[in-house]
Amino acid sequence: MQHIIEITEDGSHTLYVPELDEHYHSTHGAIQESLHVYLEAGLHHCDKPEINLLEIGFGTGLNAFLTLLDTEKSKKTVKYTSLERYPVSCVDARMFNYSKLLDPSQEKKFMRLHSSAWSVWEEITPNFHLKKLQMDATNPDGFQPEGLFDIIYYDAFAPEKQPNMWTQEIFNRLYILSNQEAILTTYCAKGAVRRMLQSAGYQVERLPGPPGKREILRAVKR
Structure with a gap:
């Protein structure tokens, strides 16, 4: 998919996809x-010292980068599995300003x-291990992880797109692949999505929500 780098209201980059008329991140920041x-x-x-995390939509790598930086402070270990059907090139990734805004010394880790x-x-740091899979979640039975997940970042493009x-x-x-007390978060608060999560068992x-968004959803496996 073709995309255009744009600046959001907090000064950080997002990608705009003309084909879908959709942004990877909120234009509000x-x-x-x-x-x-x-x-x-x-x-x-999540209070566990070792966290098994699944991300749906690697995208710009921002969620992974923020999680990596967080482990540097918390000293928790995160095994981070990310599904992405359309990877961003390293050429484009070098243009993103996330490390410049967050911590310029971490640029090599971002790349x-x-x-x-x-x-x-891949061991990015002793506390952050990454596995990227070039696929999406549309065939969930085709995804066979090594263990159950404690955290799920659900960051696919919007349902209407x-x-x-x-x-x-x-x-x-995803419910089957979740540990007890696992947490799934998503920016999408649509009623239909909430009902599907509830129907799954969460x-x-x-x-x-963050600036520009009234609500988000958090689902927990009890």
């Missing part, structure tokens, strides 16, 4: 959205997220 939806509402609510091999575990990424079958499969709550 890419970094603040990712921090709010995935780290503050998700990762920070390693993008340059690391696919389909194998890619409805096949928001189906009952997918959420049923306990779902609406939370206040």
Whole structure:
């Protein structure tokens, strides 16, 4: 997919996809959205010292980068599996300003997220291990992870843009792949998505959203 790099309101980059008329991150602020939806509402609510994490949509690598930086402070170990059907090139990734805004000394680690091999575990840091799989979640039975997940970042394009990424079958499969007390977070608070998560078995709550968004969803496997 072709894309255009744009600046969001917090100064950080997002990608715009003309084909879908869709942005990878909120135009109100890419970094603040990712921090709010995935780290503050998700990762920070898991007390385990070793976390098995699944991301649906690697995209710009921002969620992975923020998670990596978080492990440098928390000293927790994260095994980070990410599914991405259309990878961003390293050429484009070098243009993103995330490390410039967050910590310029971490630029090499950010680029390693993008340059690391696919389909194998890569140790980016002693506390952050990454496996990228070039696939999406539309065939959930085709994804066979090594263990159950503690955290799921659900960051696919919006349902109206890619409805096949928001189906009952997918959420049923993710529920099966979740540990007890696992947390799934997503920026999408649509009623249909909330009901699918509940039907899968999750306990779902609406939370206040980041700037420009009224609500987000957090689902927990009880």
